[in-house]
Amino acid sequence: MTNRRRKSPIQIDIIEPHLCDPALRFKILQMVPFFSKLSEQDLIAINQLFYEKGFEGGEYIYFSEEPAQHLFIIAEGQVKLLRHAMGSKDVLLELLVPGEFFGALSNQDNSIYPDTAQAQTAVCALAINVQDFRKILKTYSSVTIKFLDAVSDRLQSAHETIRQLSGQSAEKKISYMLLKLAKKLGQPQPVGLLIQAPLTRDDLAEMTATTPETASRVVSQFQKEGWISTGRQWIAIRDETALRSLLEQNSL
Amino acid sequence: MTNRRRKSPIQIDIIEPHLCDPALRFKILQMVPFFSKLSEQDLIAINQLFYEKGFEGGEYIYFSEEPAQHLFIIAEGQVKLLRHAMGSKDVLLELLVPGEFFGALSNQDNSIYPDTAQAQTAVCALAINVQDFRKILKTYSSVTIKFLDAVSDRLQSAHETIRQLSGQSAEKKISYMLLKLAKKLGQPQPVGLLIQAPLTRDDLAEMTATTPETASRVVSQFQKEGWISTGRQWIAIRDETALRSLLEQNSL
DNA sequence: CGGTAGTTTGAACTACGTCAAGGGTCGTGG
DNA sequence: CCACGACCCTTGACGTAGTTCAAACTACCG
Numbered sequence: 001m002t003n004r005r006r007k008s009p010i011q012i013d014i015i016e017p018h019l020c021d022p023a024l025r026f027k028i029l030q031m032v033p034f035f036s037k038l039s040e041q042d043l044i045a046i047n048q049l050f051y052e053k054g055f056e057g058g059e060y061i062y063f064s065e066e067p068a069q070h071l072f073i074i075a076e077g078q079v080k081l082l083r084h085a086m087g088s089k090d091v092l093l094e095l096l097v098p099g100e101f102f103g104a105l106s107n108q109d110n111s112i113y114p115d116t117a118q119a120q121t122a123v124c125a126l127a128i129n130v131q132d133f134r135k136i137l138k139t140y141s142s143v144t145i146k147f148l149d150a151v152s153d154r155l156q157s158a159h160e161t162i163r164q165l166s167g168q169s170a171e172k173k174i175s176y177m178l179l180k181l182a183k184k185l186g187q188p189q190p191v192g193l194l195i196q197a198p199l200t201r202d203d204l205a206e207m208t209a210t211t212p213e214t215a216s217r218v219v220s221q222f223q224k225e226g227w228i229s230t231g232r233q234w235i236a237i238r239d240e241t242a243l244r245s246l247l248e249q250n251s252l
Numbered sequence: 253m254t255n256r257r258r259k260s261p262i263q264i265d266i267i268e269p270h271l272c273d274p275a276l277r278f279k280i281l282q283m284v285p286f287f288s289k290l291s292e293q294d295l296i297a298i299n300q301l302f303y304e305k306g307f308e309g310g311e312y313i314y315f316s317e318e319p320a321q322h323l324f325i326i327a328e329g330q331v332k333l334l335r336h337a338m339g340s341k342d343v344l345l346e347l348l349v350p351g352e353f354f355g356a357l358s359n360q361d362n363s364i365y366p367d368t369a370q371a372q373t374a375v376c377a378l379a380i381n382v383q384d385f386r387k388i389l390k391t392y393s394s395v396t397i398k399f400l401d402a403v404s405d406r407l408q409s410a411h412e413t414i415r416q417l418s419g420q421s422a423e424k425k426i427s428y429m430l431l432k433l434a435k436k437l438g439q440p441q442p443v444g445l446l447i448q449a450p451l452t453r454d455d456l457a458e459m460t461a462t463t464p465e466t467a468s469r470v471v472s473q474f475q476k477e478g479w480i481s482t483g484r485q486w487i488a489i490r491d492e493t494a495l496r497s498l499l500e501q502n503s504l
Numbered sequence: 505c506g507g508t509a510g511t512t513t514g515a516a517c518t519a520c521g522t523c524a525a526g527g528g529t530c531g532t533g534g
Numbered sequence: 535c536c537a538c539g540a541c542c543c544t545t546g547a548c549g550t551a552g553t554t555c556a557a558a559c560t561a562c563c564g
Binding site (some may be wrong): 083089114134137144147148149150153155156161162163166168206 | 386408420
């Protein structure tokens with residue numbers, strides 16, 4: 001029930017789309033940073049405002065421009081947030097993991113989703129109506145403040161991404177992104193610190209503002225250096241230090 | 253007291269650095285979106301928690317990595333938020349105007365400023381201690397929610413910037429940035445919709461992940477097309493539609 | 505075992521970065 | 535008030551990293 005491929009070291013639990021483990025719901029909500037300090041009483045009440053939604057890998061959860069009606073919290077699986085660029089490739093903004101939220105944040109009524117959410121793997125998400133979430137925020141001020149902190153962190157992270165995408169070589173951008181992903185998804189394995197996500201070269205390209213071909217070339221080169229191990233849809237980091245020192249290199 | 257240059261159409265009020273007009277303080281706080289709905293009583297109390305700080309044009313307000321102790325609200329002038337890239341040029345993340353805030357947002361204690369703030373013009377800012385601001389948030393839940401909305405908007409804006417910087421030609425990136433700046437700072441003038449900020453080609457380059465030379469070339473070209481008017485440290489938009497349609501063009 | 509989706513590699517082209525020099529504008533001080 | 539010096543802007547020539555197009559290869563799935 002856990003394994004999936006033969007050669008690929010990636011192991012992702014198979015979950016039924018459209019079905020969340022009911023016992024999991026509560027655990028997930030407790031895990032979410034901005035609900036963590038609530039009493040069991042309160043959490044039970046909040047739990048009832050959420051409902052479950054399942055998605056298959058590749059399925060779209062919502063599209064940008066649609067009316068923003070729900071906030072989602074990931075219970076299982078991974079979700080990617082992306083924006084369609086007009087004349088060019090899509091841009092992959094974030095790869096989200098269980099416990100993280102996405103969807104309608106800024107809730108000036110009648111707003112729309114600014115980006116598109118797609119299930120990267122099979123996903124089980126907890127969804128809540130924007131109005132209901134607002135009610136929670138109004139009731140529990142501690143939740144609001146912690147949620148604010150979480151959004152602020154996202155903003156910092158986005159700013160950091162802007163910096164990294166700006167005026168950097170493809171090598172540096174990809175190196176940065178691998179480190180960022182490893183920090184979030186990394187899992188020690190025989191092959192190295194495995195990035196636990198089915199990540200294609202296209203995904204990597206969309207995250208780093210390059211092309212799949214360039215991503216492939218850089219990844220190959222890193223592998224030749226012995227810094228990473230790679231395969232179809234996966235990458236593992238062997239030498240984190242090497243990648244990190246590459247970032248700090250001055251481009252003479 | 254208002255004018256400054258001869259040929260440049262830019263007009264920026266000269267303000268005394270290190271001195272805010274005391275009458276202005278109150279008006280500014282009322283103007284800030286997240287304080288707008290408070291009673292006069294409450295606003296007076298809040299007003300007392302802020303103190304004034306003045307900066308000359310070019311002066312640094314704080315540096316990244318310093319302990320993040322204050323939240324700032326701009327009363328007069330403009331502030332740029334930037335990050336130093338290791339081996340390369342700085343990156344200009346945001347250009348902020350009166351009524352906008354910056355500084356310590358996410359306040360897990362002992363945090364540091366993630367970016368550097370520099371006065372673009374002479375600036376008068378209202379500063380508040382992080383702890384005091386937290387108190388305000390705990391007291392007025394409506395403020396917290398509106399502040400959350402503001403931060404969420406910033407996050408959306410940052411995501412949009414990432415999209416625009418990704419895989420676009422220099423023309424498109426600069427076109428996008430001009431439109432963004434015009435929306436924020438634009439002021440109708442004989443020369444066109446003037447971007448009311450002393451903006452150098454370097455600034456523009458740092459915002460769009462290019463070089464000053466490329467920025468200059470693109471700006472010259474736009475001028476030849478008759479879409480904009482430019483000069484030393486200023487740019488005015490004559491044909492917004494042309495710029496916008498350029499963004500939507502597919503790169504065939 | 506065949507098909508689909510992901511990956512790799514090559515070769516040609518080009519937008520942009522880099523280096524360098526020259527010209528305009530401003531404001532400061534003589 | 536003029537002149538100098540600092541700063542900003544422009545333009546050219548050149549090299550190159552990275553995109554683009556295209557084809558072959560490989561892993562996985564039914």
